[in-house]
Amino acid sequence: MTLWYSRVTLPPLWTVAEAKVHLHLTSTDSDADVSQKLAAAQNAIEAKLGTAADPAWTATTVPPLIRHAVVVLADAFMERRGGDEAAKQLMAAYETVDVMLSQFRDVSVG
Numbered sequence: 001m002t003l004w005y006s007r008v009t010l011p012p013l014w015t016v017a018e019a020k021v022h023l024h025l026t027s028t029d030s031d032a033d034v035s036q037k038l039a040a041a042q043n044a045i046e047a048k049l050g051t052a053a054d055p056a057w058t059a060t061t062v063p064p065l066i067r068h069a070v071v072v073l074a075d076a077f078m079e080r081r082g083g084d085e086a087a088k089q090l091m092a093a094y095e096t097v098d099v100m101l102s103q104f105r106d107v108s109v110g
Contacts, residue, residue: 008053041073
């Protein structure tokens with residue numbers, strides 16, 4: 001049996017410069033890493049939202065809670081690297097994001 005799913009791909013919701021302010025980073029040394037973590041976090045948020053995401057959303061029109069969920073997860077990716085404690089902290093960040101996004105998901109079964 002083949003499983004099919006669909007999801008919306010949004011334009012970038014955070015710039016590296018904006019995320020660096022949130023992450024309290026001032027040098028350019030980590031720009032590539034921040035960019036990668038932002039992309040991974042946004043991809044995870046898009047996957048969690050599925051078709052609940054509106055393809056017309058931009059960084060200025062997306063609901064603030066969704067935009068903030070991206071940077072919360074990117075922050076977790078930046079800070080939680082390796083080890084059991086880090087894995088627990090990353091899971092806690094995912095749980096936080098799940099709560100943040102729960103109001104945007106359609107829970108109906110079709």
